[in-house]
Amino acid sequence: MNNLLNKIDETTKYIKEKINIDLDIGLILGSGLGTLANEIKNPIFLKYEDIPNFPISTVEGHEGQLVIGNLEGKKVVAMQGRFHYYEGYSMGEVTFPVRIMKSLGIKMILVTNACGGMNKELYPGALMIIEDHINFIGDNPLIGKNFEKLGPRFPDMSHAYDSDLIKLAEKVARDLRIELKKGVYAAISGPNYCARAELKMLRTIGGDTIGMSTVPEVIVAKHAGLKVLGISCVTDMAIAEEIESIDHEQVVEIANQTRPKFINLVKSILKEVII
Template sequence: MIKELAAVDFLKSQIKRFPETAIILGSGLGGLVDEIEIQKRIPYTKIPHFPVATVEGHGGDLIFGKLEGVAVLAMNGRFHYYEGYDMADVVFPLRAMKLIGVKRLIVTNAAGGLNEDFEVGDLMLIEDIISLLPENPLRGKNNEEFGQRFPDMSEPFDLDWIEKTKSEADRLGIKLKTGTYLGMQGPKLETKAEIRYCRIIGGDAVGMSTVPEVIAANHMGMKVLGISVITNESIPKVAKEFTHADVVAAANRAGQKLVELVKAVL
């Protein structure tokens, strides 16, 4: 808690009023920043105890501003367990956000499609998660100021927000898939056998982020919405070699649909 309070004290010295809505931008999805009426941009390197994003396609700053007239805080770049960070580091920004009054979280990511009905460029509304990560962000002594020891995860995403997102997607003519996001450790991409396994246990999309953030946000009582951009088809019969650069490029191409949907939801 001491580290989080140090970060909060610094942010309070920079910002007078804090938004209640935060957005985490995934790989190649920083285009949403261009739509924000930016009031303040703070590099992660200036915030006490903040991790630093090291992955291509991720920025490295907190952005305060307005999107569609709504005050928002955007994380332009996130942190991953595979970068060598502890889970406490991965969710550190969220805990600082909670202490400055954030109540709602929109989390986005670039993901591989496991569902045979998915195509590159689709948006998937995340309705549930499966964790195959080796650690949980709640492991260790529980801080009651953040939440209870055993948080309920039966509905990790806000049902009202889910219905509103579906309605707005219909209105905008955006083909919106729904499904379960499966989080793996990385940083390698999945083998064919792992892809088959992920599909068998119920995954519709797979990636290396989001799950720790969703767990931590639920622990702290935040209202959560999650959207994946399908950047490749991780299906055994069509699986082919691809790189992280391919993922970022595909996310950039599909990003405008995500931008329009998030703006409409807000």
């Protein structure tokens, strides 16, 4: 397990040799939302396959590269595609990029995802700020030996999502006249979509949206002392009594349709956020 610290050092050294800027913010871009990285100025592209110790993204809609540069006056590193537990990666591998972003100097991370809506007030194309989450994946990225250098043994997750960043996002959305919902994101392992009984259970215990990512990354980000803002793009409705068949192509299609609104919101948040 000491190998983790060595891997972080090796990967950080490799990336720092490719860039010459101090970074402010990390972005993790979910299915269909990766084109936000195309807005980054003076970009440096690093393919995951070329980065030491990085997994490879295997999911459609994920480009599989880091994009580093300037966005709305902030120095950012964007993951254009993420890793998932259902791809066969360990929780440590799924969250390794968050460790690297922290090592590169970021103070804040913005995580995004495409998800299903379980709350009837949501709709395909809705954007939702994540206020809290439910980890129903069945695993945790902090299991195992803890290194105090990376974070405390028992990190508090009662306020995993930064309240000031949530208020800023709401203010920006009002200024842009973008409807922005708030709610709880429930994470499952996947890769199958849920059965009706499972959806009913997750809604009953407080989930507003459901997806297969985000929560492991947020846990590690909070463990590392980073401020976190989470935004979900609802691509389909996952209501037990009304569920219809869904496939990944539909998820990506709705995310693509919502993209202009999403990009406008995120860029405006980055412009106003103070690091």
